[in-house]
Amino acid sequence: MVQRGLSGFSRKMRRNPSYLLSLFGLLLVISLVLSITLGSVSIPLKDLCQVLFGQGNHAVDKTVILDIRLPRALAAVFGGAALAVSGLLLQIFFRNPIVDPYVLGVSSGATLVVALLMLTGFSLGMGSVSPFLVTLAALIGALAVVALVMAIAQRVKSAVTLLVIGLMIGYLCSAVVNILMTFAEKENLHNFILWTLGSFSGFDWGEVEILAPAGGVLLAAAYLLSKPLNALLLGEDYAQSMGVNIKKLRISTVLISSALTALVTAFAGPVAFIGLASPHLARLILGTSDNKILIPASILLGATVTALCDLLARISFSPIELPISAITSLLGAPIVISLLMKRRTSL
Amino acid sequence: MSVIQTQELAVGYGGRTVVGDINLEALKGQFICLLGPNGSGKSTIIRTLSGLLRPLGGCVYLKGEHLNAIEPRELAKTMAVVLTERLSPGLIKVFDLVAMGRYPYTDFFGRLTGKDREKTREALGLVDAGRLADRYFNELSDGEKQKVLMARALVQEPEVLILDEPTSHLDLKHRLEVMAILRRLTQEKGITVILSLHEVDMALKSCELVILVKDGKILASGAPEEILSDERVAELYDIDCANFSNCLGGIELRNGGGAGVFVLAGGGSGALVYRLLNKQGFSLSTGVISENDIDYHVGRALGATVISEKPFEEISKSALNRAVFAGAQAAYILDAGFPLGTQNRRNLDLVKQILAQGRTIYSLRHPREARFLFGEDQDQWVFCPTTGVLLSNLKREEGRRQSKKAATSAAAAMG
Numbered sequence: 001m002v003q004r005g006l007s008g009f010s011r012k013m014r015r016n017p018s019y020l021l022s023l024f025g026l027l028l029v030i031s032l033v034l035s036i037t038l039g040s041v042s043i044p045l046k047d048l049c050q051v052l053f054g055q056g057n058h059a060v061d062k063t064v065i066l067d068i069r070l071p072r073a074l075a076a077v078f079g080g081a082a083l084a085v086s087g088l089l090l091q092i093f094f095r096n097p098i099v100d101p102y103v104l105g106v107s108s109g110a111t112l113v114v115a116l117l118m119l120t121g122f123s124l125g126m127g128s129v130s131p132f133l134v135t136l137a138a139l140i141g142a143l144a145v146v147a148l149v150m151a152i153a154q155r156v157k158s159a160v161t162l163l164v165i166g167l168m169i170g171y172l173c174s175a176v177v178n179i180l181m182t183f184a185e186k187e188n189l190h191n192f193i194l195w196t197l198g199s200f201s202g203f204d205w206g207e208v209e210i211l212a213p214a215g216g217v218l219l220a221a222a223y224l225l226s227k228p229l230n231a232l233l234l235g236e237d238y239a240q241s242m243g244v245n246i247k248k249l250r251i252s253t254v255l256i257s258s259a260l261t262a263l264v265t266a267f268a269g270p271v272a273f274i275g276l277a278s279p280h281l282a283r284l285i286l287g288t289s290d291n292k293i294l295i296p297a298s299i300l301l302g303a304t305v306t307a308l309c310d311l312l313a314r315i316s317f318s319p320i321e322l323p324i325s326a327i328t329s330l331l332g333a334p335i336v337i338s339l340l341m342k343r344r345t346s347l
Numbered sequence: 348m349s350v351i352q353t354q355e356l357a358v359g360y361g362g363r364t365v366v367g368d369i370n371l372e373a374l375k376g377q378f379i380c381l382l383g384p385n386g387s388g389k390s391t392i393i394r395t396l397s398g399l400l401r402p403l404g405g406c407v408y409l410k411g412e413h414l415n416a417i418e419p420r421e422l423a424k425t426m427a428v429v430l431t432e433r434l435s436p437g438l439i440k441v442f443d444l445v446a447m448g449r450y451p452y453t454d455f456f457g458r459l460t461g462k463d464r465e466k467t468r469e470a471l472g473l474v475d476a477g478r479l480a481d482r483y484f485n486e487l488s489d490g491e492k493q494k495v496l497m498a499r500a501l502v503q504e505p506e507v508l509i510l511d512e513p514t515s516h517l518d519l520k521h522r523l524e525v526m527a528i529l530r531r532l533t534q535e536k537g538i539t540v541i542l543s544l545h546e547v548d549m550a551l552k553s554c555e556l557v558i559l560v561k562d563g564k565i566l567a568s569g570a571p572e573e574i575l576s577d578e579r580v581a582e583l584y585d586i587d588c589a590n591f592s593n594c595l596g597g598i599e600l601r602n603g604g605g606a607g608v609f610v611l612a613g614g615g616s617g618a619l620v621y622r623l624l625n626k627q628g629f630s631l632s633t634g635v636i637s638e639n640d641i642d643y644h645v646g647r648a649l650g651a652t653v654i655s656e657k658p659f660e661e662i663s664k665s666a667l668n669r670a671v672f673a674g675a676q677a678a679y680i681l682d683a684g685f686p687l688g689t690q691n692r693r694n695l696d697l698v699k700q701i702l703a704q705g706r707t708i709y710s711l712r713h714p715r716e717a718r719f720l721f722g723e724d725q726d727q728w729v730f731c732p733t734t735g736v737l738l739s740n741l742k743r744e745e746g747r748r749q750s751k752k753a754a755t756s757a758a759a760a761m762g
Contacts, residue, residue: 095435227457231450233436234499237399242450242503243423289437292456 017286017293024300028077031307035073036065038311040318067204075203076310077303078215079264080274084302085222085295086260087275088282092229092291093253094163101261101275104162104254105169109145110138110265111196112173118192119184131202134195135266142262145169146255153254154247159236162254197323198271200310207267218260219299225252226291233289271306272325277332278302284339305332350375350410350507350539351396357404358388358395364403365391366563373507373541373556378533380550380571381543383560384584389543390431390511392560396541397428397509409507423451427500429510434492435485441495442480445471448502463502470501474528490521497528508532510542514549526553547580548597559583592648599648605629606745609670609677610651611694611708613685617642620683620711623734625649629741632677634670635662635694662693671700678748679741682710687720695720702727709737 037043043061050056051065086101094103102108117137149166156162181189228249231239240246264271282297283289309327316322349372356369366388373379381389394400396407398414407414409425417425427448436444448470449463459467471477474494479487484495493513500508513529514522530553532538544550550557551571559566559574561583567574572593580591580598589600605628610617613636621631622645634654636643646653654670656662674680680701687695698721701708709729710717717728731737 224455227450227453227455230457231447233439234434234444234447235430235432237394237430237432238428238434240399240419241397241423241426241428242448243420244450245419283438287438288443289439290443 017288017297020286021293021296021300024297024304028300028304028307031304031311032073032077035076035307035311036069038315039064039069040315071205071208072200072203072310073307074208075211075267076200076307078208078212079200079268079271080278080302080304080306081219081299082215082260082264082302083271083275083306084278084282084298085219086257086264088279088291088294088298089222089225089229089253089257091279092232093250093257094159095232095235096163097280098276099163100273101257102170102270104149104166104258104261105145105173106142106149106258106261107265107270108170108173108177109141109148110262111141111270112177113137113141113144114195114269115177115180115192118195119180119188135207138269139262139266142258142265145173146258146262149258150251150255153250159250194323195269197325198269199313199321199324200268200306201314201321203267211263211267214263215260218256218263219295221252222256222260223292223295225249225256226295229253229291268324270325271328273328273332274302274306274309277328277336278305280336281305281332281339284336348375348410349373349408350377351541352408352411353396353405354408355405356395356402356407358391358400359403360391360400362403364563366560366565367404369405369565371558371568373539375506375539376533376537377539378530378553378555379539379541380554380557381541381560382547382550382557382583383543383545383566385545387560388563389545389560393428393509393511393541393543397426398422399428420451423503425505426507426509427503427505429493429496429500429508429513431511431515434496437485439484440480441476441482441484441487442467442471444484445495445498445502448499451503466502466504467498470498471495473501473532474498475524489516490518490524493517493521493525494528497525501532505538507539507541510540512543512545514544514546522549529553547575547584547591551575551593590648590650592644595644595648597648599645599650600625606679606748607632607677608679608681608741609633609674610681610683611685611698612636612642612646612683613640613691613694615641616683616685616711618645620681620734620737621646621649621651623738624681624741625651627738627742629679632673634673635666635691635697637690656691659690661690664693667693667697670694670697674701674706675704679744680706680708681737681741682708682712682717684710684712684716709740711737 090099114137228244313322313324313327351373353371357367359365446467476494557571558568608629610633631651639658714730
């Protein structure tokens with residue numbers, strides 16, 4: 001009834017979200033397998049299984065799989081999941097469907113510090129800037145903004161004020177970045193711009209070992225908030241009247257979503273669109289705003305979409321890699337638009 | 348036993364007191380209404396009583412306990428609210444939205460038990476919205492949404508239900524339905540209902556206790572029948588273009604200033620005609636009417652000059668004379684088709700004296716009946732089968748009169 005023109009089968013599935021969630025899970029596994037097998041060196045499925053289970057003798061494949069593709073794919077999966085949930089939390093918190101994880105200025109802070117590192121003389125004498133330093137810089141910038149936003153969140157009364165302040169922090173950081181870009185050297189500038197478009201390339205196990213557990217803990221924490229977040233769908237007043245501690249919820253929501261974003265931005269740069277669109281995809285496909293379903297669905301969809309987009313970024317113009325933000329937006333926007341057009345009720 | 352009590356309560360935002368010195372007591376099962384003009388501070392009181400806003404002074408007691416000291420979850424089991432804020436909760440179905448009211452009862456993950464579902468269905472039934480359960484909330488009409496929000500409040504199993512302007516944005520049917528449901532809740536479930544309204548008639552007709560709020564203070568409180576006098580309502584709303592009538596339970600817009608019409612009425616024949624003429628800007632006088640007549644109250648509320656007689660008394664000579672005088676003053680005479688009986692038989696003399704003055708009478712009566720009552724000679728009568736015809740006759744005549752007046756004054760100026 002809600003989405004006309006859909007088959008009875010999918011309608012039946014919609015009534016039972018656990019079917020859809022397992023379907024999303026299956027899609028995620030498939031995209032993981034695709035991410036690992038496809039590329040400049042194609043790896044047959046059989047070889048993949050043998051490598052994973054320690055059988056056979058595929059020295060080259062083993063290196064490609066275990067040292068390059070698997071950490072990268074896992075990074076994309078965790079990064080996508082983190083951004084999707086971060087976006088979802090902020091969309092609920094601000095009761096605004098066009099909010100994305102970067103709205104509080106987290107990525108702008110990261111970008112600012114990375115710009116300071118890559119575009120100014122700080123790196124002089126080091127030759128090229130090491131990826132580790134860039135990650136560290138991004139993390140420092142992101143966490144600094146998180147700390148700032150948290151301090152402000154405890155003071156301001158309304159969520160909208162916080163939203164506007166977040167936007168302003170973003171503008172301030174961008175302004176400084178723009179000035180730095182004006183005086184930057186051409187080559188540095190090119191590298192910097194590529195960084196701002198995000199990429200999961202070059203992820204190693206060391207990074208995944210930080211990203212995955214930290215991301216996992218934060219995602220679980222987000223799920224634990226699903227009951228009060230559901231109450232928040234009715235607005236802060238109703239939530240409070242039902243016994244929600246608004247202040248505590250506000251702090252934990254902002255903290256979890258900012259930390260998730262900071263984590264991804266530090267390792268992969270600002271990846272556009274996933275955080276904005278995955279919650280919408282989940283909502284529209286499942287036809288619900290219930291966060292007990294939406295949080296897992298956003299995790300699975302965000303992870304799947306990011307893994308697939310990363311794969312496309314890697315292989316479509318191989319050996320040149322496209323920025324992942326370009327792929328996510330190019331593919332994702334039409335999907336969200338078409339789902340929105342089919343639906344009668346507003347988000 | 349008092350469920351809610353306030354002591355020297357002062358409410359407002361950020362140090363600015365909106366309403367002060369509020370001392371109220373709400374008993375179990377009472378239907379209490381805060382009445383006042385927009386911006387008088389009703390919503391601020393409502394928000395403070397429901398614990399959404401901290402009092403600036405004094406305190407609120409809920410069943411003897413200090414409201415702000417009650418644990419939020421426990422408070423939610425005793426008190427529920429319906430607010431004016433427009434909701435857009437996203438893709439959420441009515442049943443799930445109502446079930447959210449179980450928040451203080453459900454476990455950490457908010458899982459619904461059989462009892463929670465049972466209560467949800469029961470609440471939907473109470474507001475007569477059971478058939479909406481599977482619809483998306485966003486697809487509902489304003490009236491349906493309001494009922495669903497009431498159901499959401501009810502599943503909290505509250506002893507006190509607080510509503511902020513629950514009838515605004517609603518059409519007449521839903522307005523009445525909402526009030527009927529609330530009244531039923533007070534009577535059958537013993538829930539204390541406190542709500543704010545700005546419609547006097549709705550308050551008068553449904554509430555047990557009204558509290559009039561104006562200019563930062565409580566103007567009066569008590570049973571609406573006692574305290575909603577015509578003057579007090581006018582004071583409450585600063586009305587000078589309309590009159591409130593307690594016994595009619597409504598407001599009539601005053602008009603006047605136009606050409607005078609004297610209406611021969613009584614027995615309810617005048618009420619609609621008064622309103623019609625009043626809307627068209629005629630100024631009204633009417634008579635002779637008994638003071639226990641509906642025409643008397645409507646006429647008064649509309650600001651007409653009503654020449655009246657004491658209840659159940661025959662029309663006195665002096666009343667008759669006053670009516671004849673009023674008729675002579677008016678530009679038009681209108682017969683609303685009043686019934687003629689022993690008590691008002693002097694109205695027959697009134698008609699005869701008016702006819703004797705050579706006046707034309709516009710009548711809504713059937714010509715045959717007029718002939719029977721007032722005689723065969725019908726030259727001076729203009730019979731109008733409907734009020735529409737009556738109005739067009741009056742307007743045509745009025746246009747002629749105006750142009751004649753203009754011509755005379757022009758001639759006088761030239762002369």
